[in-house]
Amino acid sequence: xxxxxxxxxxxxxxxxxxxxxxxxxxxxxxxxxxxxxxxxxxxxxxxxxx
Amino acid sequence: xxxxxxxxxxxxxxxxxxxxxxxxxxxxxxxxxxxxxxxxxxxxxxxxxxxxxxxxxxxxxxxxxxxxxxxxxxxxxxxxxxxxxxxxxxxxxxxxxxxxxxxxxxxxxxxxxxxxxxxxxxxxxxxxxxxxxxxxxxxxxxxxxxxxxxxxxxxxxxxxxxxxxxxxxxxxxxxxxxxxxxxxxxxxxxxxxxxxxxxxxxxxxxxxxxxxxxxxxxxxxxxxxxxxxxxxxxxxxxxxxxxxxxxxxxxxxxxxxxxxxxxxxxxxxxxxxxxxxxxxxxxxxxxxxxxxxxxxxxxxxxxxx
Numbered sequence: 001x002x003x004x005x006x007x008x009x010x011x012x013x014x015x016x017x018x019x020x021x022x023x024x025x026x027x028x029x030x031x032x033x034x035x036x037x038x039x040x041x042x043x044x045x046x047x048x049x050x
Numbered sequence: 051x052x053x054x055x056x057x058x059x060x061x062x063x064x065x066x067x068x069x070x071x072x073x074x075x076x077x078x079x080x081x082x083x084x085x086x087x088x089x090x091x092x093x094x095x096x097x098x099x100x101x102x103x104x105x106x107x108x109x110x111x112x113x114x115x116x117x118x119x120x121x122x123x124x125x126x127x128x129x130x131x132x133x134x135x136x137x138x139x140x141x142x143x144x145x146x147x148x149x150x151x152x153x154x155x156x157x158x159x160x161x162x163x164x165x166x167x168x169x170x171x172x173x174x175x176x177x178x179x180x181x182x183x184x185x186x187x188x189x190x191x192x193x194x195x196x197x198x199x200x201x202x203x204x205x206x207x208x209x210x211x212x213x214x215x216x217x218x219x220x221x222x223x224x225x226x227x228x229x230x231x232x233x234x235x236x237x238x239x240x241x242x243x244x245x246x247x248x249x250x251x252x253x254x255x256x257x258x259x260x261x262x263x264x265x266x267x268x269x270x271x272x273x274x275x276x277x278x279x280x281x282x283x284x285x286x287x288x289x290x291x292x293x294x295x296x297x298x299x300x301x302x303x304x305x306x307x308x309x310x311x312x313x314x315x316x317x318x319x320x321x322x323x324x325x326x327x328x329x330x331x332x333x334x335x336x337x338x339x340x341x342x343x344x345x346x347x348x349x350x351x352x353x354x355x
Contacts, residue, residue, distance in 0.1 A: 004204070020174075024154060024174060024177060027156045027172075031127045031146045034107070034144065035107030035127070035129055036107075
């Protein structure tokens with residue numbers, strides 16, 4: 001299986017904790033803004049990328 | 051005598067044109083018709099206020115005063131995008147539910163291509179993530195294939211992988227299977243379940259069977275007003291079986307729907323829903339009685355909007 005160094009694990013842990021914090025606090029406000037602007041901002045950016 | 055060496059004429063039969071095969075839907079919805087007949091458990095008093103802020107966005111406030119557990123307040127948001135595939139499906143769809151303790155349930159459904167859908171689900175208990183799940187679904191003309199990653203964790207190298215496949219064999223028969231694979235450090239395992247569904251004009255029979263147990267359901271539409279459902283579940287791990295009978299009675303002239311339940315755990319229950327036109331209000335009254343444990347609970351809810 002995938003073997004990660006200690007530094008990589010710490011970086012991934014920080015990344016996951018940051019993402020969890022962003023989803024916890026940001027999902028509902030982003031959702032409310034989407035209702036006002038008619039397009040979820042993050043999904044609009046992703047669809048333009050692909 | 052004739053020429054015995056002459057080639058025999060080919061007999062061309064016109065091909066039988068059967069009914070076209072349709073997409074079988076998703077694996078999780080195999081038993082949906084039967085499950086919709088059964089009443090939902092109700093207790094305490096619930097007030098739900100729905101408000102559409104635009105054609106794409108709606109919110110709901112839910113206040114639940116419980117007699118069994120803790121009372122709570124939920125704030126629910128729904129965003130629906132422009133791309134509509136059917137009357138009930140539009141993409142992208144964002145669903146959010148947050149309660150007074152800060153626990154969040156979030157769902158994002160996105161259509162990557164015409165036949166490929168993705169879904170992400172997050173569930174938290176206050177600030178701690180309990181579930182994070184990612185789905186990819188491929189819907190063909192007569193088949194559906196789904197791959198789900200449940201709680202993937204690169205750091206602890208654990209994951210739950212679920213693969214579903216359903217194929218419409220005839221216009222009425224759907225066959226398929228499910229494989230669940232889980233991995234944790236020092237442990238891994240897999241379970242395979244086979245599934246089949248037969249849809250007739252007035253009834254639907256579904257069966258899931260595998261090493262973990264069996265789940266069978268039968269739905270029958272007796273007439274415009276009465277629908278009946280029967281469900282049987284057996285779990286080999288818990289060594290437990292349950293049998294349930296449910297029915298639904300629609301009385302559109304009275305704007306009323308009644309659902310009743312009787313099961314093998316000695317539970318009897320019913321929920322009555324009544325709309326109050328011209329007001330956009332629905333009242334629901336429910337009562338459930340467990341004869342074996344001698345427990346009774348009843349519930350009342352008002353839905354506005």
